[in-house]
Amino acid sequence: MAFFQNSFSIKIHPEWSLFLDHARQHFFRILIISLSCLLSIAFSVDSQVPEVQIVVNPSVESKDLSVAQIRRIFSMRQTTWSNDTKITVYVLSNQHQTHQAFSTKVLGMFPYQLDRIWNKLVYSGLGEEPIKVKSEQEMLERVSQKPGAIGYVMQQVNDNNVKVIKVLEE
Amino acid sequence: MKLTTRITCLGLGLIFQSFCLNAESLKINGFVAQGIVQAKDSNFVNDSGDVSLKLTEVGVNSAYRINPSLRVAGQAVYLDGGNRYPDGFRIDYLFLEWQLLNSANWQIKTQIGRNKNYHWLYSSTRDVPHTRPSIVLPQSLYFDVFRDVAIGVDGLVLMAQTHNNLGEWDINFSYGNSRISEEQKNNLLGSNTTGKLRHDEDTQFSVYWRPKLSNFQLGFSLLDADFSYHQGENDTFFTGDETSQRIMFNLLYQGKSWEIASEVMRERVIVENMLFPGFTSDVTAEGGYLQARYFLSNQLTLLTRLDIYDRDRQDRDGRNIQTLSQGLVPGYFGLMDQATVGVTWKFAKNIQIQAEYHKIKGTGRLAPIFTPNTVLNADKYWDMWAVQLMYWF
Numbered sequence: 001m002a003f004f005q006n007s008f009s010i011k012i013h014p015e016w017s018l019f020l021d022h023a024r025q026h027f028f029r030i031l032i033i034s035l036s037c038l039l040s041i042a043f044s045v046d047s048q049v050p051e052v053q054i055v056v057n058p059s060v061e062s063k064d065l066s067v068a069q070i071r072r073i074f075s076m077r078q079t080t081w082s083n084d085t086k087i088t089v090y091v092l093s094n095q096h097q098t099h100q101a102f103s104t105k106v107l108g109m110f111p112y113q114l115d116r117i118w119n120k121l122v123y124s125g126l127g128e129e130p131i132k133v134k135s136e137q138e139m140l141e142r143v144s145q146k147p148g149a150i151g152y153v154m155q156q157v158n159d160n161n162v163k164v165i166k167v168l169e170e
Numbered sequence: 171m172k173l174t175t176r177i178t179c180l181g182l183g184l185i186f187q188s189f190c191l192n193a194e195s196l197k198i199n200g201f202v203a204q205g206i207v208q209a210k211d212s213n214f215v216n217d218s219g220d221v222s223l224k225l226t227e228v229g230v231n232s233a234y235r236i237n238p239s240l241r242v243a244g245q246a247v248y249l250d251g252g253n254r255y256p257d258g259f260r261i262d263y264l265f266l267e268w269q270l271l272n273s274a275n276w277q278i279k280t281q282i283g284r285n286k287n288y289h290w291l292y293s294s295t296r297d298v299p300h301t302r303p304s305i306v307l308p309q310s311l312y313f314d315v316f317r318d319v320a321i322g323v324d325g326l327v328l329m330a331q332t333h334n335n336l337g338e339w340d341i342n343f344s345y346g347n348s349r350i351s352e353e354q355k356n357n358l359l360g361s362n363t364t365g366k367l368r369h370d371e372d373t374q375f376s377v378y379w380r381p382k383l384s385n386f387q388l389g390f391s392l393l394d395a396d397f398s399y400h401q402g403e404n405d406t407f408f409t410g411d412e413t414s415q416r417i418m419f420n421l422l423y424q425g426k427s428w429e430i431a432s433e434v435m436r437e438r439v440i441v442e443n444m445l446f447p448g449f450t451s452d453v454t455a456e457g458g459y460l461q462a463r464y465f466l467s468n469q470l471t472l473l474t475r476l477d478i479y480d481r482d483r484q485d486r487d488g489r490n491i492q493t494l495s496q497g498l499v500p501g502y503f504g505l506m507d508q509a510t511v512g513v514t515w516k517f518a519k520n521i522q523i524q525a526e527y528h529k530i531k532g533t534g535r536l537a538p539i540f541t542p543n544t545v546l547n548a549d550k551y552w553d554m555w556a557v558q559l560m561y562w563f
Contacts, residue, residue: 068333068383077331077338080272086238095468108383112465113424119301122199123231124286124294125243125263170383 089130205558224252256353310457310479360541364402410443434458
């Protein structure tokens with residue numbers, strides 16, 4: 001405070017001076033409390049964001065899938081389940097927040113990579129691309145209706161007509 | 171009507187008939203693209219070097235799953251690329267696919283019919299505008315004059331996919347041949363030829379590896395192709411043979427903002443008796459490109475690429491060509507290096523516009539290959555630009 005007063009010859013009201021001295025003494029305490037508040041807000045916001053959940057038709061026997069296996073399924077490399085049932089893959093559009101979260105956080109791929117793979121399949125005759133749906137609600141409906149179907153949603157799943165698959169980290 | 175067209179009409183007819191029976195098993199997709207292009211001081215697009223609309227690509231494809239093991243797929247395209255390749259309708263692919271094995275660890279299938287070339291990074295979709303990084307692909311490897319031969323073969327393809335602790339593996343093998351049209355022959359040999367050029371045999375093998383959960387891909391491919399020329403009446407060429415043997419390596423990295431791609435090749439070309447009885451030529455060409463794409467946003471992508479090609483690795487500046495032709499063919503016909511910058515703007519769902527500029531040194535990849543056109547390609551340095559609007563469904 002003396003520095004400010006000497007350097008700039010500013011006359012500060014004694015009550016303000018007392019307040020600033022007090023504030024300086026508690027600066028680090030205030031800083032830590034503020035950061036804690038910010039962090040707690042950040043974490044509370046994060047915890048409110050639901051994770052992407054992989055959903056399958058109840059006819060699918062698997063209870064869990066590895067990340068590599070989910071990659072193979074959504075890259076259309078693996079086209080049947082272990083019991084020889086055909087896998088029907090449903091996806092949301094590239095712009096959909098859930099598709100972006102699924103692609104980057106679950107598969108560890110960027111949406112454009114999936115697009116390239118599917119384009120190659122379709123335009124060189126190699127295979128089929130996944131079926132595009134417009135909303136998570138449609139995703140749940142179609143996965144629940146098609147045996148062997150797989151998809152993903154970010155909302156809480158309270159639907160007994162689909163099964164949530166556990167993702168096994170590699 | 172040509173045999174391939176008949177077969178295709180029949181195939182498409184069967185597919186559409188099946189469509190009525192089982193709509194869920196039928197898929198139809200396609201693309202339409204029109205562009206504007208100019209390659210001044212060269213005959214790459216047209217002989218005048220003027221601005222041209224000869225940059226049209228239209229295609230429709232369909233696939234029908236007969237049962238879990240059998241599938242039919244076909245694509246018909248209309249292309250007009252000026253001098254780059256013969257224009258008109260053609261069957262891009264039409265094959266019957268048979269899934270031989272589909273287990274948890276292995277998927278093996280075979281395709282019989284007209285197949286695509288699945289061995290190079292962009293070979294299987296080089297005519298599909300929105301799947302290409304640029305309108306004109308690097309000419310060292312994706313040589314437009316040779317397009318119809320390199321696009322695929324009538325024959326057999328065997329494909330295997332597997333995975334292990336190291337990552338994912340793709341193994342491809344193809345065997346067959348392709349029909350060389352009169353225009354394609356003229357592009358390669360020149361318009362003074364009256365004989366027949368045949369693509370007798372084409373064998374290719376490739377392996378791709380993607381390390382587990384990584385954004386990298388590495389691959390290599392081998393090619394062995396045999397051609398024969400059968401002399402016609404009053405022909406300037408003689409009955410002879412040509413063999414191409416190519417080895418290629420490729421690398422692809424796909425990051426959040428960057429994509430890096432590179433392919434390099436070494437190709438041995440043996441020509442026997444074609445120019446005159448007893449003539450033999452055995453040269454090894456080298457080429458390759460390094461390409462970077464930067465994703466400015468979901469809509470905008472920037473591209474930069476350097477592509478290098480030397481027709482003879484023992485004669486990189488083409489001095490021997492100049493000497494052997496007694497000065498008639500300049501040395502720059504022995505090389506072709508290409509620097510490219512471009513931008514892609516996807517401004518609506520399934521619609522995008524691509525624009526690019528190429529600065530080129532050399533004319534080693536310009537038609538006709540065997541009888542260089544030194545009048546239309548009188549400049550060592552030339553440039554090209556192109557803009558193309560494309561829609562796909």
